[in-house]
Amino acid sequence: MTPVEHAPTPRRRQDREPRPEPDAVVLHDVWRAWGGAVAVAGLTFALRPGEIAACVGVTGAGKSTALRMVMGAIVPDRGEIRVLGHDPARDFGLLRGKIAPVFQTDRLLPWRTALENAALGLEILGVPAEERRRRAQAWLERLGLTAAASKLPHELSGGMRQRVSLARAFALDPQLLLLDEAFSHLDEVTAAGVRADFLSLARPLGTTCLLVTHSVAEAVEVADRILVFGRPARVVAEVRVAAPVRADPVAQDRVRREVLAHLQGAMAG
Amino acid sequence: MLGTLRGWRETLLVVAALLATLQLGSLVVPKYILPDVPAIAQAAREVLVSDARDIAATLLRLTEGVAAAFALGSLLGVAMGAVPAVARYARPLLNIMMAVPALNWILFAILWFGSAEVRVFFVVVVISLPFYALNVYEGIRGVPADLVEAVEAFRPTRTQAIRILLLPHTVPYIIMTTRSVLGYAIRITIFAELIGTAIGIGARLNAAQSQFRIDAVFAWTAVLVVINFVLQAAVERLDRRLLRWRPEQALR
Structure with missing residues (x-):
């Protein structure tokens, strides 16, 4: 990874203040239905700052x-959600620049170059043009996209486009990164590469990350903690994944089987 | 079309065939019905030299009218896309405007306005504006939901969302509208000039008709066809420049 002059200062997790920081994300007894069908049923969980769940x-x-x-x-229909101390829907503007998304598909604006896409969040945040160009360029470089900066999305491969959407998210230096099946749209080899890039950026920065994935293997590889959802959505089990486990394929497999057992139990129940 | 350089050989062949037909026709019917090609060429030279002011006047009116229709129509289209209540009332109004025949608008303009310039401007705007408004509105409605969610996730203000997402997404719709409106607007401008002005290609056509100058009518017709081709080519060039982000799609 190339060192970047304008990269934000990492917020290292071990540098936490003695007094415990408030949770970055809190959901308490959250319910939501779509047309009479309950999709989320009493969902409760919390994310510590810097945690990848x-x-x-x-x-x-x-x-x-x-x-x-x-x-x-x-x-939500009922229940409480706090994100960085705010209600994410009601306090829309207060969380500007603090949350960044990465979606299943890249969702880049097709009329913008990779650089302009990477600078989108900074533009919305009101960062001056020259600075946002420099910062977006730096993140594209970190993700190996130096030569692609002036390319339009349709001129890039799927993996490159997803890397641009990662650059768009990281360029904001967000406190919370939300990833919705962010690697599942890619082939396995490309997904592994993009996932590795994501981890190499998110872990040193200490960015709090909430991933949604249907891949248990991916969750075990990436997360500190796995929240196993039943249907409708509620947490039926939590599985912690220690750093040594993520580095050990045998231990990974054991955790993967444990999560799968919880999932099967949730479906059977 | 000549301007696109696609099928230009075919276009030249069709033009040659038309000229040959005209020339052959002029041998069998009286000259006051079908003039020969050299007579039309001579008339064309005359109008291009002596009536350049009329050509300029028509082009200026056309540009002013289409530009105003573009600006006001696009603004209305964006307002319709951004505020549902505006759309609910504007749509029936625009549909009524589009249902009024062009001739009626020209008659209204003659009755309402004394100035020839205002008459033509009014007619071109009132006829072209609904196309821009409705197409820009459709363009905004057609913004993919996943792009809306992606941009909204970065929490833009409403103005930012319009500037970053909605306006760029309407550009293809604006170009498509301009392409179809231009030909129509030229016809409307000429028609309005024919009835309500003393200067302009329409006025010169009126004069040629009253003097039984069929060669001049053909010459003006050729000039109008060329103007239309040149304007379409300009829009095509704009299309290629502004919409290079759209990959070319073609069925095999």
Whole structure:
């Protein structure tokens, strides 16, 4: 990874103040229904600052609905959501620049170059043009996209486009990164590469990350903690993944089987 | 079309065939019905030299009218896209405007306005504006939901969302509208000039008709066709420049 002059200062997790920081994300007894069908049923969990958590569940478990509620795009029917101390839907402007999303597909603006896309969040934040260009360029370089800066999305491969969307998110230096199946649209080799890039950036920066994925293997590889969702969405089990486990394929496999057992139990129950 | 350089050989062949037909026709019917090609060429030279002011006047009116229709129509289209209540009332109004025949608008303009310039401007704007408004509105409605969610996730202000997402997304719709409006607007401008002005290509056509100058009518017709081709080519060039982000799609 190339060192970048304008990269933000990492917020290292071990440098926390003695007094415990408030949780970055808190969901308490959150409910949401779509047309009479309950998608989220009493969802409760919290994320510590700097933590990487993955929500896993079967298709239609309401994982994306939960993530979009954390994003503030959907309002819960009842229950409370606090993101960095704010209500994400009501305090829309207060969280500007603090949350960044990465979606399943890149969702780049097709008329913008990779550089202009990477600078989108900074532009919305009101960063002056020259500075946002420099910062976006730096993040593209970190993600190996130096030569692609002036390219339009349709001129890039799927993996490159997803890297641009990662650059767009990281360029904001967000406190919370929300990833909705961010690697599942890519082939396995490309996904592994993009995932490795993501981890190499998110872990040193200490960015709090909430991932939604249907891939248990991906969750085990990436997360500090796995929240196993039932259907409708509620946390039926939590599995911690210690750093040594993530480095050990055998231990990874054991955790993966444990998560799968919870998932199967949730479906059977 | 000549301007696009696509199929220009075919276009030249069709023009040659038309000229040959005209020339052959002029041998069998009286000259006051079908003049020969050299007579039309001579008339064309005359109008281009002596009536350049009329050509300029028509082009200026056309540009002013289409530019105003573009600006006001796009603004209305954006307002319709951003505020549902505006759309609810503007749509029936625009549909009524589009249902009024062009001739009626010209008659209204003659009755309402004394100035020839205002008459033509009014007619071109009132006829072209609904196309821009409705197409820009459709463009905004057609913004993909996933792009809306992606941009909204970065929490823009409403103005930022319009500038960053909605306006760029309407550019193809504006170009498409301009492409179709231009030909129509030229016809409307000429028609309005024919009835309500003393200067302009329409006025010169009126004079040629009253003097039984069929060669001049053909010459003006050729000038109008060329103007239309040149304007379409200009829009095509704009299209290629502004919409290079759209990959070319073609069925095999």
